[in-house]
Amino acid sequence: MKFITYEFGRKESVGIIKGDKVVSVEDIANCMSWEKPQSMIELIEKYSEDMLKKIENVIKKKVDLKLLSLSDVKIKAPIPYPKRNVLCLGKNYVEHAKEIKITRIAGTGIPEEPIYFTKIAAPAIGHEDEIKFSYEVTNQVDYEVELAIVIGKDGVNIRKEDAEEYIFGYTIVNDVSARDLQGKHKQWFKGKSLDTFCPMGPCIVHKKDIPFPVELNIKCSVNGELRQNSNTKNLIFDIPYIISDLSKGMTLKVGDIICTGTPSGVGMGFEPIKVLKDGDLIECSIEKIGKLINKVKVI
Incomplete structure (x- = not known):
């Protein structure tokens, strides 16, 4: 099931994709005499396996449901305003760990422990929104396609074998990064938190539709040129490890978003580097989730 x-x-809603149509969760809630969620986070908070089965039954029966064409709606980030910063991992694919050198922050060695950082998304931008930046701020903007985990319930000190229980679903995040700011500041926060630097979407795919362990093809192209091409099975620290390790002494909350890292092929890995420029079209895709497409606009 895909949630958007x-x-x-002019009204923002939460919906479920069925083919090339979308059905409003508000309509489904009315059919179920269920209090309608006002946002994706509220839906996740109310979620239960039993509720999911009921939703599926209502959609199958198509009782009093108004179907909208996906082409007629504006798809936004699934969670436009995360409650907390987006949690991220650096250097979590071997070949990417080897290719990074320009940021002058970390060496090209393979990390023995996860490298965590956060980025602001206020808001996260959606499918077909513009990534905007000014050359007065940065001259080295880069792309990073990442599989993102959406947490489905609060948890602390989670065991690896219980990790999937705390997942609601998965989405795509483009961890847009200003490499010159990363190097200048000797850390990653500011360079990854500029306005519009967190494209997300186009949907959240419920975990039941993606077998565990998660092994999905992950790709990114710029102007039709394939730059990144890997599979999430190549993560250095896999999803159970990430959830368990992050939750040690730190409660993961409903709606938290965890970006699991990017494979090799980012712009800074080329000689010379390939920075993003005005008009560039970035297409991030992950198997079973879809495509997240954004255009660059220099302002």
């Missing part, structure tokens, strides 16, 4: 946040008639 969308805008139609």
Whole structure:
């Protein structure tokens, strides 16, 4: 099941994708005499396996449901305003760990422990939104396609074998990064937190539709040129490890978003480096989730 946040008639709603259509969760809630969620996070908070089965039954029966064409709605980031910063991992694919050198922050060695950082998304931008930046701020903007985990319930000190229990689903995040700011500041926060630097979406795919362990093809192209091409089975620290390790002494909350790292092929890995420029079209894709497409606009 694919959940989206969308805008139609100036109203923001949460919906479920069925083929090339979207059905409003509000309509489904009315059929179920269920209190309608006002946002994706509220939906996740109310979620249960039993509720999911009921939703599927209502959609199959198509009782009093208004179907909208996906082409008629504006798809937004699934969680436009995360409650907390987006949690991220650096250097979590071997070949990417080897290729990074320009940031002058970390060497090219393979990490023995996860490298965590956060980025601001206020808001996260959606599918077909523009990534905007000014050359007065940065001249080295880069892309990073990443599989993102959406946490489904609060948890602390989670065991690796219980990790999937705390997942609601998965989405795509483009961890857009200003490499010159990363090097200048000797850390990653500011360079990854500029406005519009967190494209997310186009949807959240529920975990039941993606077998565990998660082994999905992950790709990114710029102007049709394939730059990144790997599989999430190549993560150095896999999803159970990440969830368990992050939750040690730190409660993971409903709606938390964890970006699991990017494979090799980022712009800074080329000689000379390939920075993003005005008009560039970035297509991030992950098997079973879809495509997240954004255009660059220099302002």
